[in-house]
Amino acid sequence: MTNPGTTAADGQWIAFLYGRASVDPRRKGRSVNAQMLDNRSICNEQNWAIVAEFRDDDRSASPYAKRARDNYDEMVGRVAAGEASVIVAWEPSRLSRDTESWFVLRRALQNTGTLVCLDGEMYDMRIATQRQRLTREILDSETEADKTQARNARTARQGAAVGAVHGRILYGYRREYDPDTGDLLGQVPDTEPQGTEASKADIVVEIITRVAARESVRSIGMDLDARRLETPGVSERWNLATIRNIARNVAYIGRRVHRGQVVGPAQWPPITDDPTFEATFWAAVAVLADPSRRTQRGTAAVYEFTGIPTCGARVSASADDSEDRVCGGYLYRIPATRPGRAHQYGCRTCHRVAINMDLLDTYATAALLAWLEVPGRAEQVLKVTSEDASVGILAEIARLEAELAQARAMATARTLSVVSLAAAEAGILPALGQARARLSACVPHPGLARVLGPDARARWAEIDDVVERRAIYRAVMDIRVLPIGPGYGGVRSLPKRVEIRWRLGA
Ligand SMILES: [Zn+2]
Known part of the structure; x- marks a missing residue:
């Protein structure tokens, strides 16, 4: 993590808190208090000194609107003067009321090295990629502001109480x-x-x-x-x-x-x-789900899950081995062999498992959406992805990569035989693969942040890029498909045949 431009004399970070009301008139200004509670708890966790709190209750009819506006401007002025280490706010749409005011704040943040902490995530405006990413998120949230409710855990909890009408x-x-x-x-x-x-x-x-x-x-x-x-x-x-x-x-x-x-x-x-x-x-x-419809789409067809599910067939490790194990091969798209037959995903390792492509697509996507929109999911994912966990894995990956590079360099310089190199690789590569797998389970695809929260379903529908969707599937779910069992097949057997494991917690 980068360091802020300003800290207290003893090195402690100086935090400014900012909360802004939702544009949804139904919810009035209430959620600012909830935002501030979250902001304060982040400061407590991080041991940051809260020096000032700014609020913008931004109700159009409010007599306090003028004062709220002054409040925002006062914060920008004090940031520009280098008084803060970090501004803590709930999420991008809560950081700025409109594009112009964001650019003024951004300049102040960039000039003074003041960091931004949103929903627990740090942004440094001196770093171009982070500056661009946050700006894009703020522009997106402004576009949506008129149409959508703010998402926050508080709303989700309220929604859950009245029967999952939330988001x-x-x-x-x-x-x-x-x-x-x-x-x-x-x-x-x-x-x-x-x-x-x-x-x-x-x-x-x-x-x-x-x-x-x-x-x-x-x-x-x-x-x-x-x-x-x-x-x-x-x-x-x-x-x-x-x-x-x-x-x-x-x-x-x-x-x-x-x-x-x-x-x-x-x-x-x-x-x-x-x-x-x-x-x-x-x-x-x-x-x-009818394949004859899909064939007309020609090359435009996309295969959501090809190469993602694994095979759950039990296979014998060897001919005389009584112990069997799970195949584990990946399922890939298998085009229909004749017109009118369904496309399938099938195991190319043991050839014992195949499943209708549209059924799996529909089923696995529905499961993902249900997982995404569970109240508190965003907080849960954030916990799993805490930096502490990933730092240790990153260090391990760096160590293994250094070992591998050294072995390969020695082989190139002929101080290590090819056989020894192969032995070294056989030891290092699986460990490296495991470490990378743990890291990828721990640091989900950045696109995941786009869809987390109670409006997951609607946000998901806006992801047009199949590559991004696939990255999210890989980040959050392991799918295993079992062979068709006795007495079942088709839609009703999907819960029996398709096992889904959630990499970031059920
Ligand atoms: Zn298989």
Whole structure:
């Protein structure tokens, strides 16, 4: 970690705390107190001296708005004067009320070497990559500010109490609040017409019905774009992933998924009270899993999980060995051998395990989303990824790499035989591989930060890049697929056949 430009005479860091209210008028200014509690606990953990606290309650109708603004400016002024080692705030969207004020603060931070601590993570504005990353996050959060609720653990806990209605609102639903207390009561289908157009609830029903009727996802998207219907995400266009995600989201039939399994009714009603809708929904899921649809996509097709799941078949170590072991080979995409047959993921090591590609994609993604949106997940991941754990592993990797480099240098200089080099490598490489695996389990892909939190589902839908999605799968989950057992196959057996282990904790 880099050191701040300013510290107290005894070397202790001087912390400024900053809290800013959510733009969501329902939640009033309450969450600033919660932000400040978190900020203070970080300072206590780090033994930083809290010298000043600044708040921006930023209520448009508030008589205090003027004073709050002065408060922010005062903080920037004192940072520019080099009075602080670190500014502690909850998350990027809480650090600055708009882009212009961020750039003023950024300049002050950069000039004085004042660090920023957001949600426990440090940023140094003197380092270009960190400066760019934080700026991008702040710009992103500003774009989303009008549409979304702030995510924080407090909201998540409140949401859990009223039955897991938390995070960003599911497209097609609206929140219901107690008119007296402003408390969240639950979510119901949003049946308010959008101008001359259908309501969002009707749009969801329309999408699922059209997918079930085998209309192509692309043509549905073009139609929705032409009608200028509001999308669930920040994108103005209806992209294909968004439509597919709607058409297979069991939340719309009032079901809740936990750890990849449908675990009974959700705390909200289905998107429509039409009793035939559930059958339509499952028909849409089946259409999306139909290989004949996928073949038309040609080279644009993506294979979410190829090379990620491992094989759980039990194989004999040798011909006369009674002990068997788990194969462990990776499952790769196996193209359909004939038109109309499904693509599969199959084990190329023992050839005993294969699974329908779309089924696994849908199942594993649903499990990931359920894992991501568990309240407190962000805090949990942060704990697992504490620097203490990774520093030791990094040191071990550095030591092993140095040993390996030395052995190879000696072999090149002919002071070590090729046989000895092979022996040295056989000792070092597995240890190095294990250390790297532990590190990758410990430092998840940076993209994970983008999707953690109660609005995980909506944030996930905005990741268009399959490479980034795959990096996140690898960072958080190990998937093992077992052979088809006696008496089961297909969708219902997925929980039996697909074992998911969470690398950062269940
Ligand atoms: Zn295998």
